Amino acid sequence: MIRVLVVEDQKIMQKYFEYILLQDTEFRHVQTVADADTAVKICQNSAIDLVLMDVQTYHNHDGLKAGKAIKETCPYTKILIVTSLVDPKVLERAKSGCADSLWYKDHGEEEIRDVIRRTVSGEHVFPDAAPNVELNWITSSEISPRQLEMLRMYICGYSYSEIARKMNCSMAGVRWNFQEMIAKAGYSCKEDLIAAALESKLIVTTLK
Known part of the structure; x- marks a missing residue:
C-alpha cells in the first residue's frame, strides 16, 4: 500500500487528485493539506511514501522548497511535483534535488497516475522542457x-x-x-x- 499525501490549495484540484488515488487500491490517501509547510511537518512525524505536491501552495509557500526539506529529513519519501507553472526555473529547481519527478496538470488522468507509479518505483520522471506559452x-x-x-x-x-x-x-x-x-x-x-x-x-x- 502506497501512502500518499496531497498538497494542493485549490479545492477542485484537491478533489481531482483524491479521485485519481481512490481509483487504485494500491494507493492509500493519507491526507490533503493546502500548505507546503504543513506537509514538511506531517512527513517528519508520519510514514508517507509519496507527496503529490503543487509548487504554489497556501500563502504562496513554495512546494519545491518544502520538497527539498522533506527529502533531506525523510530520504525514503518520494516527491512528485504536479504544477501548472510553466516557468522553466520551476523545472530546473525540481531537477536540482527538490523533487523526484515533475509533471504538468494539463496532462490526462492516466498519464499522471503512470508518473505516480513510476516515481514510487524509483524512477525520476521529468519533461525534457517546460511547455511553451x-x-x-x-x-x-x-x-x-x-x-x-x-x-x-x-x-x-x-x-x-x-x-x-x-x-x-x-x-x-x-x-x-x-x-x-x-x-x-x-x-x-x-x-x-x-x-x-x-x-x-x-x-x-x-x-x-
Missing part, C-alpha cells in the same frame, strides 16, 4: 534563456545596470535584449511584455 506573435521558446533571465531579474526589481553587472554584459546589451523581446513579440512597450510573462506563468516571482 504564447506571447502575442511568438511562443516562449523564441525567447532565449539569457533573455528570459534578464526579464526575470527586471521583474524582481533589478535595474539595467545591476542586470548588466550580474550577467557580465553592458547596459546597452541589456537594453538591446529588451527591445528585441518587445519587438519580436509585437508588444508596444516593456510593461506589456512583463504583464504577459506574469499572466502566462512563464515567470513566477511570488513564491515564499
Whole structure:
C-alpha cells in the first residue's frame, strides 16, 4: 500500500487528485493539506511514501522548497511535483534535488497516475522542457534563456545596470535584449511584455 499525501490549495484540484488515488487500491490517501509547510511537518512525524505536491501552495509557500526539506529529513519519501507553472526555473529547481519527478496538470488522468507509479518505483520522471506559452506573435521558446533571465531579474526589481553587472554584459546589451523581446513579440512597450510573462506563468516571482 502506497501512502500518499496531497498538497494542493485549490479545492477542485484537491478533489481531482483524491479521485485519481481512490481509483487504485494500491494507493492509500493519507491526507490533503493546502500548505507546503504543513506537509514538511506531517512527513517528519508520519510514514508517507509519496507527496503529490503543487509548487504554489497556501500563502504562496513554495512546494519545491518544502520538497527539498522533506527529502533531506525523510530520504525514503518520494516527491512528485504536479504544477501548472510553466516557468522553466520551476523545472530546473525540481531537477536540482527538490523533487523526484515533475509533471504538468494539463496532462490526462492516466498519464499522471503512470508518473505516480513510476516515481514510487524509483524512477525520476521529468519533461525534457517546460511547455511553451504564447506571447502575442511568438511562443516562449523564441525567447532565449539569457533573455528570459534578464526579464526575470527586471521583474524582481533589478535595474539595467545591476542586470548588466550580474550577467557580465553592458547596459546597452541589456537594453538591446529588451527591445528585441518587445519587438519580436509585437508588444508596444516593456510593461506589456512583463504583464504577459506574469499572466502566462512563464515567470513566477511570488513564491515564499
